[in-house]
Amino acid sequence: MVGSAPATAAPPELKAEIKGLSFFYGQHQALKDVNLALPVNAVTALIGPSGCGKSTLLRCFNRMHDLYPGNRYVGEILLRPGNMNIISPRVDPMEMRLRVGIVFQKPNPFPKSIFENVAFGLRLKGINNRNVLADRVEAVLRSAALWDEVKTRLKQSAYALSGGQQQRLCIARALAPEPEMLLFDEPTSALDPAATAHIEDLIFQLKDHLTIVIVTHNMQQAARVSDETVFLYHGEVIEADKTSTIFENPSKELTSEYLTGQFG
Amino acid sequence: MIDTHRLIARRKRQDLIFNVLGIACTLVGIVTLVALLADLAVNGLGRIDWQFLTSFPSRKAANAGVLSAWVGSLLMMVVTITLAVPLGVAAGVYLEEYARKNWLTTIIEINIANLAGVPSIIYGLLALGLLVYQFHLGQTLLVGGVTLAFLVLPIVIVATREALRAIPTGIREAAYALGATRWQVIKDHLLPYSAGGIATGTIIAMSRAIGETAPLVTIGALAFIAFLPDAPVQSQFPFVNFKWLDSPFTILPLQMFNWVDRPNNPDNDFHRNAAAAGLVLILMTLSLNAVAIVIRYRLRKRIKW
Numbered sequence: 001m002v003g004s005a006p007a008t009a010a011p012p013e014l015k016a017e018i019k020g021l022s023f024f025y026g027q028h029q030a031l032k033d034v035n036l037a038l039p040v041n042a043v044t045a046l047i048g049p050s051g052c053g054k055s056t057l058l059r060c061f062n063r064m065h066d067l068y069p070g071n072r073y074v075g076e077i078l079l080r081p082g083n084m085n086i087i088s089p090r091v092d093p094m095e096m097r098l099r100v101g102i103v104f105q106k107p108n109p110f111p112k113s114i115f116e117n118v119a120f121g122l123r124l125k126g127i128n129n130r131n132v133l134a135d136r137v138e139a140v141l142r143s144a145a146l147w148d149e150v151k152t153r154l155k156q157s158a159y160a161l162s163g164g165q166q167q168r169l170c171i172a173r174a175l176a177p178e179p180e181m182l183l184f185d186e187p188t189s190a191l192d193p194a195a196t197a198h199i200e201d202l203i204f205q206l207k208d209h210l211t212i213v214i215v216t217h218n219m220q221q222a223a224r225v226s227d228e229t230v231f232l233y234h235g236e237v238i239e240a241d242k243t244s245t246i247f248e249n250p251s252k253e254l255t256s257e258y259l260t261g262q263f264g
Numbered sequence: 265m266i267d268t269h270r271l272i273a274r275r276k277r278q279d280l281i282f283n284v285l286g287i288a289c290t291l292v293g294i295v296t297l298v299a300l301l302a303d304l305a306v307n308g309l310g311r312i313d314w315q316f317l318t319s320f321p322s323r324k325a326a327n328a329g330v331l332s333a334w335v336g337s338l339l340m341m342v343v344t345i346t347l348a349v350p351l352g353v354a355a356g357v358y359l360e361e362y363a364r365k366n367w368l369t370t371i372i373e374i375n376i377a378n379l380a381g382v383p384s385i386i387y388g389l390l391a392l393g394l395l396v397y398q399f400h401l402g403q404t405l406l407v408g409g410v411t412l413a414f415l416v417l418p419i420v421i422v423a424t425r426e427a428l429r430a431i432p433t434g435i436r437e438a439a440y441a442l443g444a445t446r447w448q449v450i451k452d453h454l455l456p457y458s459a460g461g462i463a464t465g466t467i468i469a470m471s472r473a474i475g476e477t478a479p480l481v482t483i484g485a486l487a488f489i490a491f492l493p494d495a496p497v498q499s500q501f502p503f504v505n506f507k508w509l510d511s512p513f514t515i516l517p518l519q520m521f522n523w524v525d526r527p528n529n530p531d532n533d534f535h536r537n538a539a540a541a542g543l544v545l546i547l548m549t550l551s552l553n554a555v556a557i558v559i560r561y562r563l564r565k566r567i568k569w
Contacts, residue, residue: 067440069364097443108434111457111567120452121442170438177442 012039014080015181015211016061021075021087023056023065023235030056032235034075038228043203043212045226045243047219049263053235054215058183061086061213062100063093079181098125101174102183106190107166109158109173114150117158117169121176136176144172145202164195171202182206184214188221200225219259223247231255301546308539316540320490321519325532330541332489333519336405337474337548339493339508340515343409344416344473349466351413352420356462357450359421360428380418387415388482396483403484405493406509411479416469423465427458457567463560467553474549477517487522489514516545 016038023031030053038044046054056065063086065071073087079099086096109117118137127133137154141147146168150161158169167187174182184203188196203212203225216222222229222243229246231239231254239246239255250256257263319329359376363369391411395401431454439449493511497504523538 062441064437064441067437094443094445097441102441104434104438106434108432108438110435110438110453120439120444124443124448173438173442 012042014038015040016080016086017076017078019076019078021057021060021073021077023053023060023074024072025056026070030235031060034235034237036230036237036240038211038213040080040211041207041209042227043207043214043225044228044230045222046213046215046230046232047217047222047258048232048238049258050217052232054232055185056235057232058185058213058215059102061181061183062097062102063087064102066093098177099179100181100183101177101179102185103167103170103174103187105186107163107170109161109166109169111157111159113155114158114161114169115154118172118176121173125177140172140176143175143206144168145198145205146172162195164191164198167191167195167199168202171199175206179210181211181213184212184216186215186217189217196221219247231258233258304539304542304546306539307536308541308543311536311540312543316537317544321488321522325523325534325537328523328534328537330516330519330544332492333514333516333541334544334548335492336485336489336513337516337545339405339496340409340412340480340513341470341474341552343405343509344412345466345470347410347413348416348420348469348473349462352417352465352469353424353455353462355417356421356424356428357454360425361446361450361454376418376421380422383478384415384476385478385482387411388479390414391479391483402510403486403512404510405513407483408480408485408513408515409509411483412473412476415476415479416473419469419472420462420465423468424458424462427461427465428454430461431457456563459563460560460567463556463563467556467560470552470556471549474545474552475517477515477521480515481518485518486512486514487518516541516548520545 014037018034018036018038021031021034022029034057046057048054059065060073060077065073075087077086078084079086079096084091084096084099086100110120112120115137118140119133122133122136127136138147138151141150146165149165150169153160158166161169167190171182171187188199191199200221203214206212207227214222214225226243229241229243230237231246231250231252233254239250239252241251246255247259250259316329317334318331319327320332322328355376359369359373363372388411391407391414395407395410396403401407435453435457436449439453444452489512493508493513494505496506496508520538520541523534523541526534528535
């Protein structure tokens, strides 16, 4: 068996690679020469004190910064397969956002019915057949663990749902276009512990076929859900490694100071 | 302890004083309005009947009516709204969603704000010079409607922009994040969610336009018209015609002014006619607004915040 066994130390397959990424809000540099590798079908947590650039980094992955004037990217974020440089001006953000979805901090469903919230992403992909839409909406709501709670009231307003349900609906909405990568920007900071547990379970299930990046303020959450953890400070990556390594045996002084609550 | 009681008593007194003051101020407005309406009703209500609504103007007050005036006002509103709403909404959407913030858009914004304050007779002069003399469009319903559309355009633009700004950023970001283009975000989200606010702006614009007299006198609305424009619908294909746009016109406020202007004569009481025409005008405004409010209600019902 010795000869044929794959080497245990083989580098994991990558979903995305960040090379020399800097980001500017006008004159202010929010990210400084970030280099990172995101393994495929794994959860990567971005942690760090407020203002360290973790949300800024997350929002680079689907070009949310393009919506506001004066923002500028330098460097590369290569998305595999295809090595598409997400932040290149030559890449159409519409096309790229179909591959990378995002779930925001505050649940923000559209003021439409539950069904229409999920169907929007499908319609954008050109799916208009009613039966196909209905099937896909059901499938997506099932994978967001929401179907049983909403199947009898798909026509009702999304705002009739509880906060936790709304957030799962937003996850379903983001899953509908079948992205390869899903971003979470502090998805549970507005939710109670039970709803938070629900979302964390969901993240755990989704990583079977999705690469996930999650920004969190909650260290326990990072430890619970992530495989890899990246610690950012003042726009720079201080340390990036396996979550267990970061939490049990960080190599940088700053990381252990942050994790033990000495600042931030 | 006593001090505390006194302090609280004093604050309550202040509260009461402001309350009374507020009610008094509100009443000034309401009482004035009611008095005006009552005065019109006392003078004019008895004059409103089927004959009044279906007769053309006449030299005899008892035979005169407002047919050409209310039809003129109604058709004018149709022209004004069909022009002002699409133009205003498109301009508002462009300024809010597409235009980059630079000196040019800043100038445009300041101009729009100023245009809302330009006296209406200036619009009349513009229309007279440009549409009537330059383009030879004549003193027609079309020209009148275009003039009023210019006049209320800033109201629609400002209302559209306010309605768009009231939509939370998160909703916009969510739609873009799914890979929607700007037009898809506008068509599927921003316009439906702002439709209520746009409808409110349209109501205000309509109320403003229907009462305008000065710009229409300037372009040459007639005070005495004893015929109707061609009907906009017909029984033969293509069932609509646009000849009515090319017709001379009069409008209710102008008819009213014309009657007020005549000497008071108990045997030939045109002043009663004027009051009655005023009531018809108010009723028309209210019913147009009612239609717009129903539409707004329907639009809002589909949006489920």
